[in-house]
Amino acid sequence: MNFKLKDIGPQLMTVIAVVLVFGFFTYNAQVNMENRGIDFGFGFLSQESSFDVQFSLIEYDGSHSYFRAYLVGLLNTILVSVIGIILATILGVIVGIARLSPNYLINKFAAFYVEFFRNIPLLLQIFFWYFAALRALPLPQDAEAMFGISYLTIKGLFVPAFIWQNSNIFFYSIVAAIIAIIVIRTRAKKKQETQGTQTPVLLISIGLILILPLLSFLIGGVRLSFEIPVLKQLATTSFIYEGGVSLPPELIALALSLSLYTATFIAECVRAGIQGVGKGQKEAAASIGLTPNQVLKLVVMPQALRIIIPPTTNQYLNLTKNSSLAAAIAYPDLVLVFAGTALMQTGKAIEIVSITMFTYLSLSISISLFMNWYNNKIAIQEK
Amino acid sequence: MFKYLKQLTSLVAMVAVLFTFTTETMAAKKSKTLKNTQKKGFVRCGVSQGLPGFSNADAAGNWTGVDVDVCRAVAAAVLGDANKVKFTPLSAKERFTALTSGEIDILSRNTTWTLSRDADIGLTFVGVNFYDGQGFMVRKSSGITSVDQFKNGISACTNIGTTTELNMRDFFNSRGISYEPVAFEKADEVVAAYDAGRCDTYTTDKSGLAAQRTKMQNPDEHIVLPETISKEPLGPVVRQGDSVWEDIVRWSLNTMIEAEEYGITSANADSMKTSDNPQIKRLVGAEGEMGAAFGLDNEWNLRIIKQVGNYGESYKRNIADTGILPDRGPNELWTKGGILYVPPSR
Numbered sequence: 209m210n211f212k213l214k215d216i217g218p219q220l221m222t223v224i225a226v227v228l229v230f231g232f233f234t235y236n237a238q239v240n241m242e243n244r245g246i247d248f249g250f251g252f253l254s255q256e257s258s259f260d261v262q263f264s265l266i267e268y269d270g271s272h273s274y275f276r277a278y279l280v281g282l283l284n285t286i287l288v289s290v291i292g293i294i295l296a297t298i299l300g301v302i303v304g305i306a307r308l309s310p311n312y313l314i315n316k317f318a319a320f321y322v323e324f325f326r327n328i329p330l331l332l333q334i335f336f337w338y339f340a341a342l343r344a345l346p347l348p349q350d351a352e353a354m355f356g357i358s359y360l361t362i363k364g365l366f367v368p369a370f371i372w373q374n375s376n377i378f379f380y381s382i383v384a385a386i387i388a389i390i391v392i393r394t395r396a397k398k399k400q401e402t403q404g405t406q407t408p409v410l411l412i413s414i415g416l417i418l419i420l421p422l423l424s425f426l427i428g429g430v431r432l433s434f435e436i437p438v439l440k441q442l443a444t445t446s447f448i449y450e451g452g453v454s455l456p457p458e459l460i461a462l463a464l465s466l467s468l469y470t471a472t473f474i475a476e477c478v479r480a481g482i483q484g485v486g487k488g489q490k491e492a493a494a495s496i497g498l499t500p501n502q503v504l505k506l507v508v509m510p511q512a513l514r515i516i517i518p519p520t521t522n523q524y525l526n527l528t529k530n531s532s533l534a535a536a537i538a539y540p541d542l543v544l545v546f547a548g549t550a551l552m553q554t555g556k557a558i559e560i561v562s563i564t565m566f567t568y569l570s571l572s573i574s575i576s577l578f579m580n581w582y583n584n585k586i587a588i589q590e591k
Numbered sequence: 592m593f594k595y596l597k598q599l600t601s602l603v604a605m606v607a608v609l610f611t612f613t614t615e616t617m618a619a620k621k622s623k624t625l626k627n628t629q630k631k632g633f634v635r636c637g638v639s640q641g642l643p644g645f646s647n648a649d650a651a652g653n654w655t656g657v658d659v660d661v662c663r664a665v666a667a668a669v670l671g672d673a674n675k676v677k678f679t680p681l682s683a684k685e686r687f688t689a690l691t692s693g694e695i696d697i698l699s700r701n702t703t704w705t706l707s708r709d710a711d712i713g714l715t716f717v718g719v720n721f722y723d724g725q726g727f728m729v730r731k732s733s734g735i736t737s738v739d740q741f742k743n744g745i746s747a748c749t750n751i752g753t754t755t756e757l758n759m760r761d762f763f764n765s766r767g768i769s770y771e772p773v774a775f776e777k778a779d780e781v782v783a784a785y786d787a788g789r790c791d792t793y794t795t796d797k798s799g800l801a802a803q804r805t806k807m808q809n810p811d812e813h814i815v816l817p818e819t820i821s822k823e824p825l826g827p828v829v830r831q832g833d834s835v836w837e838d839i840v841r842w843s844l845n846t847m848i849e850a851e852e853y854g855i856t857s858a859n860a861d862s863m864k865t866s867d868n869p870q871i872k873r874l875v876g877a878e879g880e881m882g883a884a885f886g887l888d889n890e891w892n893l894r895i896i897k898q899v900g901n902y903g904e905s906y907k908r909n910i911a912d913t914g915i916l917p918d919r920g921p922n923e924l925w926t927k928g929g930i931l932y933v934p935p936s937r
Contacts, residue, residue, distance in 0.1 A: 241713075243832060259756045260772050270760045342787035362788050363746060440744060444734035446791045448744040457789070458773070535751075538775045538784070544751060548684055548776065552752030555712030557688045 237558065252554045253278070259549050261540045263456050274550050281545035282567060288462050288541065289528040289571075295467035296527060297520075300474025307479045318475070326472035331533050333469055338461035338537040345457065348439060348447040357436050359449055364456045366437040366449040373431035381424040382417070389413045458539035462531065470527045474520055481516035482508065513586050521579035525572045532568070542567060622835035624696050625669060625886060633675045636662035637695035640680040640777060643802040644915040645701050645721070654678045658699040660905040661720055661827045663898070664843040665697060668891040673898035682776060683752040687712055690830055697840055698828040701796065703754045708828075717841035719826040720902075722921040722930060724819035725758045726797040728804065731814050733791065738762075738818045741792075746771040748781050748790035755795050758821040782806050796823050801915045839885050845933040846892045850874055850901035852924055857900040860893055873936055881936060892936065902931070 241248060253275040260270050265283045268276055306318035325333070345362040346352070353359060359366045372378065389412075396407035424430045437452035485508050493507040494500075534541040535548055547564045551557060628634055638646035638658055646656040654676075663673040681689050681700060690698045691713045701723075702708075704716040727747075729735045741763075749755050751774040763770045773790055775781045782803050785793040793800065800815045807813055827844060829837050850856070853871050855863050864877040872878035876890035885891070899905065903924075911917050923929025 247711075258760060260760050260770075262772050262774065270757075270764070339783060339787065342784060342789055347788055442733075442742045442745055442791060443729075443740060445730065445732045446735075446745075448746070450744060456773075535776045536780065538748075538773050538780070540774070544774070544776065548751045549756060549774065552684055552687075553707075553757070555687055555708070557691075 278546045281542035285542040288531050291463045292466040292527050296470040299471035303475035304478025322472045330469050333465045337465045364454045366454045368434040368436045369452045371433045374429050377428040378424050378430045381420045385416045385420040462539045473523045477519045481512035484515045485511045517583045624833045624836040633677045634666040635695045637679050637681045637698040639700045644910040656909050661699045664895045667894040667898040701825045703823045713831045714828050715831050718844045719824040721825040723796040723798045723823040725821040727816045728793045728800045743769045746790045748773045748785040748793045762820045847902040848933045850896045851903040860896040
């Protein structure tokens with residue numbers, strides 16, 4: 209009993225102290241707000257927002273609620289973070305491996321890239337890419353068509369929109385292909401364990417994911433057509449593309465600068481991970497007759513990943529949080545839409561800032577929980 | 592259970608930090624602002640991050656503008672020296688929080704007086720020092736000469752956190768035009784993006800358009816369209832709950848406007864003490880007890896006029912002579928065809 213109290217005591221005291229501090233500040237804020245005639249409450253979330261947003265993944269205009277505006281901002285933050293994480297990972301892995309290349313030119317170029325981009329403040333890079341892009345990109349009427357259907361202009365990237373018929377059948381065909389691949393993989397693994405024969409799983413998987421959706425076109429009645437952007441004149445010298453999908457230059461500049469910046473850190477994680485696998489491991493693997501590909505896939509990578517994942521998780525978190533710099537270049541993310549315009553229109557500073565902080569906190573915790581789960585999965589399984 | 596303790600603790604800690612910001616100053620008891628200001632020896636004034644004619648800092652860090660002059664007037668009245676002002680540049684987004692949290696005591700930052708701002712968020716507007724309205728700027732080469740020529744798909748650059756965003760929506764909606772709002776946090780980025788060709792039009796208060804036009808690479812390539820789509824009465828704001836301070840700021844502004852009405856300038860203020868007109872004598876502290884109710888001496892208004900000048904002098908110095916808006920338009924005295932009309936000092 210005594211032992212337990214000694215164990216829990218300090219933690220209990222910490223919790224009590226935290227609660228007291230929290231309570232003190234809450235009370236203090238309440239008194240101050242009352243003195244100044246500011247109401248506290250979340251009722252404003254259901255009020256009409258009456259402002260428009262440039263770019264939204266869900267249907268939204270000023271007649272929707274502030275809560276809807278919050279969702280718009282949140283989804284835009286998630287969108288740019290996901291794009292950024294994917295690009296940064298691809299680029300980071302390539303550069304990380306390139307830094308280990310015996311080729312002098314590749315090696316030095318990768319090192320230069322890493323040192324250059326990670327040592328310039330991100331906000332400056334965002335401004336640079338945004339305003340450099342604005343200066344360099346053509347006006348809509350001067351833009352050259354890419355592949356005859358897409359236009360990269362100062363007002364954004366205009367690409368054709370897909371128009372589906374029976375899109376649900378196409379969707380089911382992909383789901384069916386994925387299920388089939390999972391079944392075949394488990395079967396193949398079992399077969400290898402019991403009979404020792406290998407199945408070309410990768411080839412079968414690629415075949416399935418191509419053939420099943422193709423069949424849906426041929427016999428499932430799925431049709432796909434494109435809506436190609438068309439130039440429209442607004443005034444003597446002002447033009448815009450209509451139809452198709454447009455990606456604002458703000459999104460492109462932000463995703464580009466976030467991934468170029470974060471990729472440098474990921475590249476260093478990857479390099480550290482690969483260098484962290486002992487040389488003896490590779491030699492031992494080679495000595496038992498594994499091919500160089502098998503050495504990489506079965507011996508080096510599984511061990512390197514254990515070193516790479518935890519610091520890379522930090523970089524993913526950083527990228528997500530850094531995306532809040534979007535406000536500087538008018539990309540309507542959570543901070544610009546909700547902690548910016550909505551805060552101004554309602555004056556609910558405490559409510560909105562706390563919602564925004566909790567949202568970023570939840571995003572970060574979700575990412576870190578997912579990465580921890582993945583890290584545990586690939587960690588050494590103690591038996 | 593303890594697996595998530597770390598995350599929980601960080602969460603609680605964050606919330607605690609959040610509330611610290613709001614508790615910086617607890618002193619919001621009645622008329623404490625005046626006492627604190629005199630104790631500190633300077634007036635804490637929130638201004639814009641750079642709007643020529645209204646509040647703009649030169650290379651040496653000297654602030655000028657009609658909004659700046661309101662704060663200088665208050666400093667002259669309560670401290671005796673118009674230079675004893677500490678200016679805090681604020682973005683549109685930060686301005687009200689800075690005021691309600693007690694970081695500044697006057698917000699004089701081309702801020703539109705609206706019902707919801709006055710009533711909802713712990714603020715009190717004390718008057719109007721510039722009557723403005725929202726307009727649009729376009730490139731001359733576009734051939735657009737009126738908002739009637741706007742078409743579906745037009746992109747409009749503007750600032751976030753202002754009434755501009757709401758007026759813009761009302762305007763385009765009522766005309767059934769679809770538009771792309773591109774909203775930046777700082778005015779400099781709006782100007783840079785519009786100047787680069789990102790947007791077809793730039794919309795904000797007309798005075799702001801006129802001022803920002805001077806910052807463009809080639810100001811002559813842009814025109815401000817004649818239409819005004821909203822009323823934007825701009826004026827100084829104080830925190831709710833200190834009515835004496837509120838009165839001091841209100842009457843500092845009123846004094847400047849009334850001084851112009853009676854022809855009192857910074858040059859002739861001293862000689863006006865012997866005027867035959869009792870109204871003029873009251874405005875230069877030579878008759879009546881005009882400062883007692885504020886807790887000030889009788890010459891507070893004389894100091895404003897001597898050190899800052901009357902409203903007309905301030906307008907001429909900051910807005911007309913700098914070429915921003917040579918024509919005073921509605922910001923002319925009521926006696927000269929404008930709408931500047933203030934209650935009498937008596």
